[in-house]
Amino acid sequence: MTTTTSHSPAIAAKGLRKAYGDKTVLDGIDLTVPAGTVFALLGPNGAGKTTAVKILSTLVTADAGDLHVGGHDLATDPQAVRAAIGVTGQFSAVDGLITGEENMLLMADLHLLSRSEGRRTAAELLERFDLVEAAKKPVSTYSGGMKRRLDLAMTLVGNPRIIFLDEPTTGLDPRSRHNMWQIIRDLVSDGVTVFLTTQYLEEADELADRIAVLNDGKIAAEGSAAELKRLIPGGHVRLRFTDPAAYQSAAVALRDATRDDEALALQIPSGGSQRELRSILDWLDTAGIEADELTVHTPDLDDVFFALTGTTGIPTQPKETVR
Amino acid sequence: MSTPLAPTRPTRISLAVRNSNTMLRRNLLHARRYPSMTLNLLLTPIMLLLLFVYIFGDVMSAGIGGGGADRSDYIAYIVPGLLMMTIGSTVIGAAISVSMDMTEGLIARFRTMAVYRGSVLIGHVVGSVLQVLASLVLVSIVAVVMGFRSTDATALEWLAAFGLLALFSLALTWIAVGMGMASPNPEAASNMAMPLILLPLISSAFIPADTMPGWFQPIAEYQPFTPAIETLRGLLLGTEIGNNGWIAIAWCVGLTALGYRWSTSLFNRDPK
Secondary structure (H helix, E strand, C coil): CCCCCCCCCCEEEEEEEEEECCEEEEEEEEEEECCCCEEEEECCCCCCHHHHHHHHCCCCCCCEEEEEECCEECCCCHHHHHHHEEEECCCCCCCCCCEHHHHHHHHHHHCCCCHHHHHHHHHHHHHHCCCCCCCCCEHHHCCHHHHHHHHHHHHHHHCCCEEEEECCCCCCCHHHHHHHHHHHHHHHHCCCEEEEEECCHHHHHHHCCEEEEEECCEEEEEECHHHHHHCCCCEEEEEECCCHHHHHHHHHHCCCCEEECCCCEEEEEECCCHHHHHHHHHHHHHHCCCCCEEEEECCCHHHHHHHHCCCCCCCCCCCCCCC | CCCCCCCCCCCHHHHHHHHHHHHHHHHHHHHHHCCHHHHHHHHHHHHHHHHHHHHCHHHHHCCCCCCCCCHHHHHHHHHHHHHHHHHHHHCHHHHHHHHHHHHCCHHHHHHCCCCCCCHHHHHHHHHHHHHHHHHHHHHHHHHHHCCCCCCCCCHHHHHHHHHHHHHHHHHHHHHHHHHHHHCCCHHHHHHHCCHHHHHHHCCCCCCCHHHCCCCCHHHHHCCCHHHHHHHHHHHHHCCCCCCHHHHHHHHHHHHHHHHHHHHHHHHHCCCC
């Protein structure tokens, strides 16, 4: 039996390609995730994050690519890959008609655990994920956060060494999100490799050893959070207005500023040095622009993200125009 | 102490049996926890049995056996048809529950686990057949209470009748599973499976096919329910079976093969 050593990567993909019809979703991406690390695949909606997870977790077959997970070839031995991984998808993969405990025992049965071992594992995980009280209730009565916890608990029944988490905190309230982060950190301290996708830069920054930014089916950049931040030379000055008319006239005067029409804010590229700030202020005075709020941003992952994914400072993406 | 990987990989057969058994128990748990769906589906054949015997019975009986038949003759005539109809209406539950499964994330989870692939469908099929057989027992009890008797059938004929019912259940279950796989949601699955309730109405279940208008007779004759009903009637009541037995078995085998191929090819397709 092949086991993952610290030398061979837990996940290795070369030239991963997938198209649905004539729409290319993944256009030859390369990924390497060393064992025992957290890798975050970051990207806007529709970038292909979920498709990447579906392929690497054997759910969908790739069109091309040399893909290995846990040392096993995805194309020739998907069943061995499946024995090594655990997957928590974007949509809860729980059985809503039965109780949380029954869901856990279902997983234990499918992993061929003995009855006593299954009961013990289920009880341990329910305890660890704070689901003991709800264990005897039908899952359809659970809240979103509880379903997510149960989902992850079910994934852990087989004690997988490589875990895929597709947007694990989307739709969770801040407290549940922080709980989920702690759970992921605990997994990693046990030596588990985590591959997660997220649209939240903060999440990638908090958890990941390495981050890859996926945009339009290609890896736009890859590195640690610090390395990615270094890609962007400077920060910006953000001017916020409350009066739409003032905002409009300022936007006309400051042609090279990035507009955020919804927030009535303008972003002017700036390194944030005293001299640069003074020149911006002088310029604003000359142009007769009076902003209601002025803030100086040093580069963060958001800047990297927007720079790399080629969008404006508006987090919600406008729909791509049809050519 | 837990080990990272299962100590030994079980053989394919033992994996298939254990996983399928787990999936079957999951489906039976659903049926036990939420019996309302099966019971609702059972209402149709039981209502029709009561309606046709007690309300229409006197008029309907005039149409069978060349006149002179009474209500008890009509019970005898209609029960084999209603048993087959029970199969047609209760397998709709399989179409709905398969479709419910496929629209939820749980099946995706199963696909990414080292479980025997076929176990999901096997669990549904075996579970559905068991539910159909239980429904048949219930309808039979109602029929016997209403006065249905099959006194002259031999033990072998009883066995053959049971075998035919089980085979027909299996065939229609596979078709229903295919319908469930092909439907985008449970409502669509339920609509798609409607013909399984409607076909018996235009078979020889309620009136003999040769009393129907001439242009309609082929529709009644060339469909699975009529030969299966005629065979069951022959086995239980001693009427002429003729070549209906072989035709019924051919329908069962054909529908099973078709439903199996259809369901498995849809299941093995990459999910969207």
